[in-house]
Amino acid sequence: MDVSYEGTKRELVTDEGVLRYHVAGAEDAPPLLLLHGSGPGVSGWRNYRGNLGVFAEHYRCYILEFPGFGVSDPTEGHPVLAAGSAVTGFMDALGIASAAMVGNSMGGIVAVNLAIHAPARVSRLITIGGVGPHVLSPDPSEGRRLLHDFVADPSKENLARWLRAMVYDTDVVTEQLIEERWEAARDPDSLEAARVMYGAESFALQQQSLLRSGRPPYWAMMHKVSCPTMLTWGLDDRMSPPDMGMASMRLIPDAELRVFPKCGHWVMIEAKTAFERSVLEFLQR
Structure with missing residues (x-):
C-alpha cells in the first residue's frame, strides 16, 4: 500500500493539547498502534514510515506522535508517563x-507498562529493543552515554x-537523515524531552526518586504481562544491548x-523485510 506523510496525517484535539498521528489501512481492519522511541529529532513517522505501507495492507495502523517531541503538543510530566496517558486517551x-x-x-x-496496568488494552505486544534490565552490559550503555x-x-x-x-x-x-533529525532535534520541546530523559543530572534525580518511592522498576513487574509478546532485537544494538532481551524473555x-544479525537499535529499518x-x-x- 502506498502511503504519504500528507495523506495519512491527522489531529486529535484533547484537553491537554493536540495529539498528531498518522493512520492508514482499511477502517474495518484490526487496529495496530505503532509507538515510537525517544532521542533527538525522533518522531513516529520517522520510525515507521518505511513499514506503514506493509502493515496497512492487513491492519488499521495508527502512528501516534507522543507529547513533547516536537510534533504533538507538550504536556506536563515525564515523557514516558505522558506518553502512556496519551495512548489511553487516544484509544x-x-x-x-x-x-x-x-x-x-x-x-x-510505554506498551509494556500498559500491558501491566491496563492489560485489556493490549491484545498482542511487539517490542523493538529497549525493554528490560541490563544483565551483563554496562548501564548506561554506549548509546545512552x-x-x-x-x-x-x-x-x-x-x-x-x-x-x-x-x-x-x-x-x-546519510547526510539527509542527519539534516532531517538535526532540524527536528533543535525544536525546544524535543530538546526539553531529551534533557529530562537523558541529561546526566536528570538521570541521577530519576534514580533517586525511584529509590525514595519504594516502587519497583517497570521491568520487575513484567511477570504481569499476560498478552502474547514478541521481543525483537538487533544483535549489534549499542543503545540497549541484547542481554536485556534475554532477561525480558524470562520475565x-x-x-x-x-x-536479527548485522542490525543495531533500529530493527524496523535495518532488518526491515x-x-x-x-x-x-x-x-x-
Whole structure:
C-alpha cells in the first residue's frame, strides 16, 4: 500500500493539547498502534514510515506522535508517563477498546507498562529493543552515554555520533537523515524531552526518586504481562544491548525473542523485510 506523510496525517484535539498521528489501512481492519522511541529529532513517522505501507495492507495502523517531541503538543510530566496517558486517551477518543501494539525502545516501555496496568488494552505486544534490565552490559550503555553528550552539548556533530551508534551499517545514516533529525532535534520541546530523559543530572534525580518511592522498576513487574509478546532485537544494538532481551524473555510469561544479525537499535529499518515478516506472522497466528 502506498502511503504519504500528507495523506495519512491527522489531529486529535484533547484537553491537554493536540495529539498528531498518522493512520492508514482499511477502517474495518484490526487496529495496530505503532509507538515510537525517544532521542533527538525522533518522531513516529520517522520510525515507521518505511513499514506503514506493509502493515496497512492487513491492519488499521495508527502512528501516534507522543507529547513533547516536537510534533504533538507538550504536556506536563515525564515523557514516558505522558506518553502512556496519551495512548489511553487516544484509544478512548477513537473508540479503540484493545489493540496490538508495536513499540520501539521507549515506545516498547510505554506498551509494556500498559500491558501491566491496563492489560485489556493490549491484545498482542511487539517490542523493538529497549525493554528490560541490563544483565551483563554496562548501564548506561554506549548509546545512552552519547545521548548524555548530546544533551550537554546539543550540536549536529554530537547528534551524528549518536545516530551512527544506532545502526550496524553506518551508511544508513546519510547526510539527509542527519539534516532531517538535526532540524527536528533543535525544536525546544524535543530538546526539553531529551534533557529530562537523558541529561546526566536528570538521570541521577530519576534514580533517586525511584529509590525514595519504594516502587519497583517497570521491568520487575513484567511477570504481569499476560498478552502474547514478541521481543525483537538487533544483535549489534549499542543503545540497549541484547542481554536485556534475554532477561525480558524470562520475565514475561508468554514471550519469545527474535534477534536479527548485522542490525543495531533500529530493527524496523535495518532488518526491515525480516522484521515485517516476523511481525505479521506473530500477529496472524
